[in-house]
Amino acid sequence: MPLYRADFVGNLAHDEPQEYLWTMNLGPQHPATHTTLRLVLKLEGERVVDAMPDIGYLHSGFEKLGEHLNYNQYVVVTDRMNYCSCVANNVAWHLAVEKLLGIDVPPRCQYLRVIVTELARIADHLVCNAAVGLDAGAFTFFMYAFNPREQIYRILEALCGARFTNSYTRVGGVMYDASPTAISLIREFVRTFPRALNDMEQLLNRNRIFIDRTKGIGVLTKEEAINRGVTGPIARASGVTRDLRKDEPYLAYRDFDFDICCATGGDCYARYLVRMAEMRESLKIVQQAVENLPTGPVNVDVGLRVTLPEKPQVFGTIEGLIQHFEILMWNRGFQTPWGEVYSAIEAPNGELGFYIVGDGTDRAYRARCRPPSFIHFALFPHLIRGHRLSDVVAVLGSLNIIAAELDR
Amino acid sequence: MSSTVRYLQEVFGLLEEYEFRGQRQVVVPREKLFELLKFLKETCGFDMLVDVTCVDYLTYPCPPRWGRFGLVYNLLATETGERLIVRTFCDVETAVVPSVVPLWEAANWLEREVWDMFGIRFEGHPDLRRILLPEEFTDHPLRKDYPLQGKGERHNLPVITRAEG
Amino acid sequence: MALAGLPNNVLITKLEALVNWCRKNSLWPMPFATACCGIELMALGASRYDVARFGAEVFRFSPRQCDLMIVAGRVVMKMMPVLQRIWQQMHEPKWCISMGACASTGGVFDTYSVVQGIDRFIPVDIYVPGCPPRPEQLIQAILDLQAKIEREGTLFGREFDDPRRNLPPWALVEEPGNRPPPLESK
Numbered sequence: 182m183p184l185y186r187a188d189f190v191g192n193l194a195h196d197e198p199q200e201y202l203w204t205m206n207l208g209p210q211h212p213a214t215h216t217t218l219r220l221v222l223k224l225e226g227e228r229v230v231d232a233m234p235d236i237g238y239l240h241s242g243f244e245k246l247g248e249h250l251n252y253n254q255y256v257v258v259t260d261r262m263n264y265c266s267c268v269a270n271n272v273a274w275h276l277a278v279e280k281l282l283g284i285d286v287p288p289r290c291q292y293l294r295v296i297v298t299e300l301a302r303i304a305d306h307l308v309c310n311a312a313v314g315l316d317a318g319a320f321t322f323f324m325y326a327f328n329p330r331e332q333i334y335r336i337l338e339a340l341c342g343a344r345f346t347n348s349y350t351r352v353g354g355v356m357y358d359a360s361p362t363a364i365s366l367i368r369e370f371v372r373t374f375p376r377a378l379n380d381m382e383q384l385l386n387r388n389r390i391f392i393d394r395t396k397g398i399g400v401l402t403k404e405e406a407i408n409r410g411v412t413g414p415i416a417r418a419s420g421v422t423r424d425l426r427k428d429e430p431y432l433a434y435r436d437f438d439f440d441i442c443c444a445t446g447g448d449c450y451a452r453y454l455v456r457m458a459e460m461r462e463s464l465k466i467v468q469q470a471v472e473n474l475p476t477g478p479v480n481v482d483v484g485l486r487v488t489l490p491e492k493p494q495v496f497g498t499i500e501g502l503i504q505h506f507e508i509l510m511w512n513r514g515f516q517t518p519w520g521e522v523y524s525a526i527e528a529p530n531g532e533l534g535f536y537i538v539g540d541g542t543d544r545a546y547r548a549r550c551r552p553p554s555f556i557h558f559a560l561f562p563h564l565i566r567g568h569r570l571s572d573v574v575a576v577l578g579s580l581n582i583i584a585a586e587l588d589r
Numbered sequence: 590m591s592s593t594v595r596y597l598q599e600v601f602g603l604l605e606e607y608e609f610r611g612q613r614q615v616v617v618p619r620e621k622l623f624e625l626l627k628f629l630k631e632t633c634g635f636d637m638l639v640d641v642t643c644v645d646y647l648t649y650p651c652p653p654r655w656g657r658f659g660l661v662y663n664l665l666a667t668e669t670g671e672r673l674i675v676r677t678f679c680d681v682e683t684a685v686v687p688s689v690v691p692l693w694e695a696a697n698w699l700e701r702e703v704w705d706m707f708g709i710r711f712e713g714h715p716d717l718r719r720i721l722l723p724e725e726f727t728d729h730p731l732r733k734d735y736p737l738q739g740k741g742e743r744h745n746l747p748v749i750t751r752a753e754g
Numbered sequence: 755m756a757l758a759g760l761p762n763n764v765l766i767t768k769l770e771a772l773v774n775w776c777r778k779n780s781l782w783p784m785p786f787a788t789a790c791c792g793i794e795l796m797a798l799g800a801s802r803y804d805v806a807r808f809g810a811e812v813f814r815f816s817p818r819q820c821d822l823m824i825v826a827g828r829v830v831m832k833m834m835p836v837l838q839r840i841w842q843q844m845h846e847p848k849w850c851i852s853m854g855a856c857a858s859t860g861g862v863f864d865t866y867s868v869v870q871g872i873d874r875f876i877p878v879d880i881y882v883p884g885c886p887p888r889p890e891q892l893i894q895a896i897l898d899l900q901a902k903i904e905r906e907g908t909l910f911g912r913e914f915d916d917p918r919r920n921l922p923p924w925a926l927v928e929e930p931g932n933r934p935p936p937l938e939s940k
Contacts, residue, residue: 242866281610407636740866
């Protein structure tokens with residue numbers, strides 16, 4: 182199906198412009214780019230010969246900011262990284278910090294983090310598939326997908342007070358314990374979401390127009406996926422059977438029964454299907470986690486001197502008060518070892534890792550984020566070469582590029 | 590794993606190897622970097638390059654003795670799930686390292702980002718341009734001697750008033 | 755009186771008031787969505803918050819069709835020329851909502867590349883606080899903008915007679931004594 186110019190060797194985007202090629206600019210402000218990225222397309226008629234991505238239209242210095250904010254403050258910035266699944270970034274960041282500090286969070290906190298990460302995964306896949314549908318002309322699907330998202334927002338709002346950018350985790354725990362309201366909202370979501378998902382699948386899975394627009398478009402083989410560092414649903418749609426939740430289990434993922442969804446097509450349609458199937462698996466995890474939620478504290482022991490003591494202790498005892506101030510004062514905080522760790526989680530988009538260099542203080546010396554969107558967008562010219570102009574939006578949507586994560 | 594590292598020690602003359610929180614890191618001299626990574630990819634099964642990044646040790650309390658910039662190559666073997674971090678060091682004057690794009694396509698944008706943020710050149714990179722910042726930008730912002738608020742670049746733009754449209 | 759003989763189905767009003775009434779109830783937003791606020795902007799257009807109730811649901815991505823620019827998300831120095839160009843491509847009368855802390859002041863991103871408030875470079879009518887603002891807040895902003903449109907006639911562009919309008923907005927408030935008097939209602 183892909184139509185390569187077999188006789189052409191070299192890189193058309195950078196060589197001399199040739200007569201039969203048109204140059205088209207797409208973005209940085211264009212509805213199908215979702216946020217801010219720019220593509221310079223070389224077209225031969227309607228066929229894309231080459232694409233030259235130009236990014237950085239949302240580069241805001243996240244990593245520089247990470248060197249100036251302490252480990253608890255920076256969680257606010259990680260929210261703004263992949264804003265379709267804010268909590269997953271919070272969890273990834275604080276898991277990395279906890280790995281640097283060498284502490285393990287209590288079981289209840291692990292379960293709560295699993296619940297919010299999986300809810301974030303559902304929200305992210307919903308918005309991604311909604312965007313694919315929208316770009317392929319299925320506007321109703323977009324409306325169907327945004328309704329369960331509002332339900333997830335309500336759950337997160339009940340958990341931590343913020344609807345969208347949550348900043349739910351803290352070093353050594355989470356901000357608030359789950360209230361009975363939140364638990365009942367999660368139960369309700371687990372009950373009602375399968376029906377919404379069924380509706381969505383019936384709407385699009387066998388839709389002729391949608392299949393024509395996505396099947397066989399933007400094919401990525403398994404070897405290429407590995408060579409290009411692709412992870413997450415995109416790699417699984419190409420047959421890479423890798424999921425950090427199974428391969429390097431973090432938090433409490435060992436306790437749950439769930440499957441890894443893979444496909445072999447490697448095209449936009451396979452990516453769509455993998456995301457649809459993953460939502461079901463995530464829902465299974467949420468259900469198991471909320472039914473088996475352990476009791477106990479949500480923060481690590483205050484003796485480790487990384488979390489704030491309980492409020493009654495702060496107001497009632499002098500030790501609690503001193504400890505509270507010890508952590509909050511700018512020249513105290515907690516101490517980190519001199520060391521460097523890399524810790525990654527399976528974020529909705531792929532492997533989201535943080536490489537932290539600790540220098541003894543409560544700020545990171547270097548806070549590198551390994552953003553899946555950045556790696557995935559580098560694929561784009563490779564995927565689109567030889568396809569039609571209208572396939573650009575389908576491929577772009579199926580890669581789920583989040584510009585804030587792409588540029589950071 | 591340890592036998593691999595011992596072999597690397599013998600063949601490539603590692604400067605150091607250590608483990609922290611269960612993660613193994615090896616430090617290799619810059620001249621041997623490409624050979625080592627090629628060996629790791631082709632013989633030891635590290636087929637995925639997860640990340641390439643850099644750390645500027647200018648103000649670090651105990652800076653490493655090999656140089657100011659420490660490059661980090663984060664490798665993963667997808668078959669076994671093993672991870673290995675390869676480090677190499679360079680200074681401002683010698684900020685040139687061999688590019689690993691011939692080995693992994695993933696390195697293409699990652700190396701461009703390191704060039705953009707730290708000003709380290711990658712020898713043999715097919716297209717080493719700035720990636721996140723505008724072409725006319727002159728500094729490398731993640732270096733430790735660059736201020737957080739920048740040097741006024743962010744407000745060096747024309748102003749449009751209401752009457753101008 | 756000549757008006758006494760008019761039939762019942764005729765309404766007498768000032769042209770300016772009529773035009774403003776039409777304008778305020780048919781805003782066509784141009785979503786300049788760069789970051790997180792863009793998702794809340796999508797939520798505003800989606801089923802639960804349904805901005806169609808306020809006549810502003812026709813999101814158009816072409817600046818030439820729009821009269822309200824909603825800047826949602828932080829704007830960085832590489833993006834600012836694009837924003838200015840899109841603003842200049844929009845036809846008069848046009849308004850601008852700066853949605854969220856990042857667009858209004860830079861927010862948490864006081865870094866080398868983020869513009870500390872888009873009002874340094876383009877005129878802004880309504881600022882919406884929040885990071886990101888809830889859709890309800892944005893609805894309130896649209897209602898406030900409607901009130902402003904009703905109050906401030908632009909039929910003959912009279913607001914441009916005031917020389918202070920030629921200054922960038924931040925120049926007016928740099929010094930406390932420099933603050934402009936409130937706009938008189940017309």
